[in-house]
Amino acid sequence: MLFLTLRTFLRPYKGLLTAVLILSLIGTMAALYLPSLNARIIDDGVTKGDTDLIWHVGGIMLAVSAVQAIGSMSAVYFGAKAAMAFGRDVRGSIFHHVMSFSSRELNRFGAPSLITRNTNDVQQVQMLVMMACTMLLSAPITMVGGIVMAIREDAGLSWLVAVAVPLLAAAVALIISRMRPLFKIMQGRIDTVNRVLREQITGIRVVRAFVREPYETARFAMANAEVTETATSVGRLMASMFPVVMFILNLSSVAVLWFGAHRIESGQMQIGSLTAFLTYMIQILMSVMMATFLLVLAPRAMVCAERIQEVLQTESSVSASGSPITTTAEHGTVEFGSATFTYPGADHPVLRNVSFTAQPGQTTAIIGSTGSGKTTLVSLIPRLFDATSGSVRVDGVEVRDLDQEALWSRIGLVPQKPYLFSGTVASNLRHGNPEATDEELWDALRIAQAADFVEAMSGGLDAPISQGGTNVSGGQRQRLSIARALVRKPEIYIFDDSFSALDVATDARLRAALKAEITDAAVIIVGQRVATIADADTILVLEDGAIVGQGTHDELLSTCLTYAEIVDSQLSAEEAAAA
Numbered sequence: 139m140l141f142l143t144l145r146t147f148l149r150p151y152k153g154l155l156t157a158v159l160i161l162s163l164i165g166t167m168a169a170l171y172l173p174s175l176n177a178r179i180i181d182d183g184v185t186k187g188d189t190d191l192i193w194h195v196g197g198i199m200l201a202v203s204a205v206q207a208i209g210s211m212s213a214v215y216f217g218a219k220a221a222m223a224f225g226r227d228v229r230g231s232i233f234h235h236v237m238s239f240s241s242r243e244l245n246r247f248g249a250p251s252l253i254t255r256n257t258n259d260v261q262q263v264q265m266l267v268m269m270a271c272t273m274l275l276s277a278p279i280t281m282v283g284g285i286v287m288a289i290r291e292d293a294g295l296s297w298l299v300a301v302a303v304p305l306l307a308a309a310v311a312l313i314i315s316r317m318r319p320l321f322k323i324m325q326g327r328i329d330t331v332n333r334v335l336r337e338q339i340t341g342i343r344v345v346r347a348f349v350r351e352p353y354e355t356a357r358f359a360m361a362n363a364e365v366t367e368t369a370t371s372v373g374r375l376m377a378s379m380f381p382v383v384m385f386i387l388n389l390s391s392v393a394v395l396w397f398g399a400h401r402i403e404s405g406q407m408q409i410g411s412l413t414a415f416l417t418y419m420i421q422i423l424m425s426v427m428m429a430t431f432l433l434v435l436a437p438r439a440m441v442c443a444e445r446i447q448e449v450l451q452t453e454s455s456v457s458a459s460g461s462p463i464t465t466t467a468e469h470g471t472v473e474f475g476s477a478t479f480t481y482p483g484a485d486h487p488v489l490r491n492v493s494f495t496a497q498p499g500q501t502t503a504i505i506g507s508t509g510s511g512k513t514t515l516v517s518l519i520p521r522l523f524d525a526t527s528g529s530v531r532v533d534g535v536e537v538r539d540l541d542q543e544a545l546w547s548r549i550g551l552v553p554q555k556p557y558l559f560s561g562t563v564a565s566n567l568r569h570g571n572p573e574a575t576d577e578e579l580w581d582a583l584r585i586a587q588a589a590d591f592v593e594a595m596s597g598g599l600d601a602p603i604s605q606g607g608t609n610v611s612g613g614q615r616q617r618l619s620i621a622r623a624l625v626r627k628p629e630i631y632i633f634d635d636s637f638s639a640l641d642v643a644t645d646a647r648l649r650a651a652l653k654a655e656i657t658d659a660a661v662i663i664v665g666q667r668v669a670t671i672a673d674a675d676t677i678l679v680l681e682d683g684a685i686v687g688q689g690t691h692d693e694l695l696s697t698c699l700t701y702a703e704i705v706d707s708q709l710s711a712e713e714a715a716a717a
């Protein structure tokens with residue numbers, strides 16, 4: 139998965155990566171050349187008192203050092219550039235892909251996990267790319283080149299390299315192998331912290347109202363402690379890495395000096411060669427350490443790449459058909475034909491054999507007890523879910539065959555829980571139609587009975603709206619989202635329990651204004667109050683996911699027992715309230 143992610147998203151930066159490779163090759167070669175120049179100064183310059191040679195070779199060393207510095211720095215610069223661009227592209231790609239998800243996929247991953255995947259997970263892989271750009275080439279070249287140069291300096295001591303390198307590699311591999319499972323656990327636990335935090339922030343009022351703060355604090359503390367525990371275990375392993383590497387490095391240096399001193403004593407080696415050998419040994423071991431550093435990052439990046447690819451490879455269950463239809467002969471019709479729907483993983487269908495037709499210019503109302511399937515029914519029209527069997531047609535075409543943009547542009551949905559975005563009143567209303575003029579926005583607000591309170595807000599149309607619309611009341615939020623749908627002027631309006639937070643008088647005024655405005659669109663109203671839906675052209679009575687009555691208010695009163703009971707219960711409630 140990591141390889142796939144890197145291959146896909148690094149492809150556009152081939153040029154940049156080639157530059158990184160060439161520059162780090164130059165930098166590494168230069169670094170490898172320096173110790174042998176140093177050895178020459180000691181053996182041929184200092185020992186023999188040749189000042190000219192010292193100046194000459196010293197000058198070369200200076201030039202090689204400059205090349206090494208420029209090469210390495212530029213490689214890091216271009217590597218960082220490629221890594222940042224890589225991160226940006228992966229984040230963009232995840233975002234666009236998630237936008238195509240239906241409620242089914244969104245529920246499967248959950249918002250907190252999708253956020254972690256698009257931020258923290260991408261960052262981990264991005265870090266690996268950056269480190270790889272800096273070390274991936276320089277580490278093996280330093281290792282191989284260092285070994286060659288060390289043998290060239292003194293073959294007699296090379297057995298030390300053969301002992302030290304595998305020893306270091308084995309020690310580091312052991313530590314890393316214990317880290318990988320912990321990384322997997324850690325990403326999952328970060329998801330949990332995000333989920334708990336998000337739930338508590340969004341539900342803060344409920345938490346306070348029910349005095350659940352101690353419980354919620356404990357819940358967060360537990361999630362937090364679990365992440366800390368895993369991070370500490372990883373940290374402990376990481377912390378042990380450095381001393382282990384340093385121990386082996388220092389032990390190797392002592393061994394080089396010890397055995398080298400004996401060889402110098404017996405005249406088999408010169409002092410300069412010993413200095414160079416020691417430097418090469420340190421360079422080789424450092425490169426092993428750099429390579430292992432990459433190996434530390436790799437397991438976590440692998441886990442993260444798996445999580446990223448899981449999102450990218452999940453196809454939306456409501457994806458468009460092969461050749462989606464964009465234009466239709468009919469306008470403003472919705473037709474359900476024996477539609478049945480079962481939520482993923484559920485045992486029983488929530489909707490059973492639902493059939494009805496909503497015509498343009500007519501109001502179709504849906505009433506039923508809580509949990510009878512009203513929201514689910516209207517969710518099938520904009521394809522938030524697809525019917526499990528049967529058909530759902532919009533403008534005479536099966537919704538699965540309609541182009542998604544074409545489908546959504548025909549529908550003005552006012553959801554049960556209206557959501558406003560951070561911005562202004564106008565920016566929210568223009569979600570419906572970015573081209574709408576201020577006059578059109580005011581018209582929509584007047585119909586939605588929202589003009590009065592928007593006028594009273596400081597700034598009017600430019601009054602600020604906070605994220606989720608939390609700075610306006612529930613009823614105001616409902617009316618603004620109704621206005622947003624009206625600005626769109628769609629062919630099909632869906633009001634999912636959109637009048638519930640309004641008082642009876644406002645509800646009546648709003649529906650009267652809507653009736654006058656919407657003359658040629660199909661209107662589907664989900665309602666709990668009989669008064670809201672009584673004057674609809676057709677009322678569907680839903681019970682346990684099945685339509686048990688269909689007709690006008692008067693017809694249903696005499697033909698549908700469930701409807702008569704609903705009316706009766708609401709009248710009794712009103713009478714009781716009036717008494």
Ligand SMILES: Nc1ncnc2c1ncn2[C@@H]1O[C@H](COP(=O)(O)OP(=O)(O)OP(=O)(O)O)[C@@H](O)[C@H]1O
Pocket residue numbers: 245481482484488506507508509510511512513514515554
């Ligand atoms: N995402 C979901 N996954 C599984 N089951 C669900 C999901 N959403 C709703 N349900 C179930 O489907 C049934 C119908 O829910 P739905 O929201 O459509 O009812 P409703 O008639 O709109 O209710 P209300 O009037 O309370 O809004 C309920 O039993 C509910 O538990």
